[in-house]
Amino acid sequence: MSLGITISFDLENGVSIGGIPKTIRESKGKSQLAFVDEYVVLDLETTGLDPAFDEIIEIAAIKYSNGEKISEFTTLVKPENIIDEYITELTGITNEMVKDAPKIEKVLPELINFLGDSVIIAHNANFDVNFIYDNCASCLNKPFSNDFIDTMRISRRLFKDIRHRLIDLANEFEISVDVQHRATADCEITQKVYEYMRNHCNENCIDLTALLKSSHGKSFDLADFKPETEEFDSSHPIYGMAVCFTGTLEKFQRKEALQIVTNLGGIPSDSVTKNTNILVLGNNDYCSSIKDGKSNKQKKAEELILKGHDLIVISEKTFYDML
Secondary structure, eight states, X not given: OOOSOOEEEETTTEEEETTEEOOOOTTOOOEEOOOOSEEEEEEEEESSSOTTTOOEEEEEEEEEETTEEEEEEEEEOOOSSOOOHHHHHHHOOOHHHHTTSOOHHHHHHHHHHHHTTOOEEETTHHHHHHHHHHHHHHHTSSOOXXXXXXXXXXXXXXXXXXXXXXXXXXXXXXXXXXXXXXXXXXXXXXXXXXXXXXXXXXXTTOOHHHHHHXXXXXXXXXXXXXXXXXXXXXXXXXXXXXXXXXXXXXXXXXXXXXXXXXXXXXEEESSOOTTOOXXXXXXXXXXXXOSSSOOHHHHHHHHHHHTTOSOEXXXXXXXXXXX
């Protein structure tokens, strides 16, 4: 099997995808599932989705205490590369707007000083935290270790039958939205979503910790997955491949991803075996039992690859690119 993806191993840095080492953020803060009274809401606008290639172009951080705004930090950031038209259309941020903005090397120390040791609140928090972590590592030569709370993670536990984008939650909760995809506005919406969910739990006597434990059991059987089409593209890289997932996916629930694999003529799997062809790495930050950044599935896959088995380990982003 060949998907045009080079997989190699480095004993110090771990798996490499396409020659690029997979980032191991060993000192990253912990993902909490909690409601706290003191926090900073963080939001970034960037030129793309991958901290290894893309850049921060706007940062907003708003400090709250008991639901009241205390102070805020906002700035545009001048990237090294030109902002393309798609990002400008999405965010409203133009190259002209950032031409005199400070570079990330100057902004980061000010941001870190503002954040202190506060718990970070963000929607799809790993996106923002990973960008800050990697930039701190490259620019300041130190990790970013603040604990964080993901409002998307909470909403997925509380509300099963709605979409979980920030704009969808704002509409569902009747939160007014004047501007989208600008950092300060998204911070304010995220904070309102967070407090709405706090009130919802209080009013309905919901314990988030108990909710998390109850969600760990597998709610589906692989035998339940049937293709929703009778025609397959046999040239598709997923066709005929046994695909397994590990960690939390950002775009889909695990069940949805396995159905997509089935619809493409792939073989959904829930464990890594000698027959597995592709292991997709989701986010492991939500699993408290993982201490070294790697799940048991990933370790098993690496062991099989080193023994010569026809198996590759890919990022979630690479999986979506394949789709």
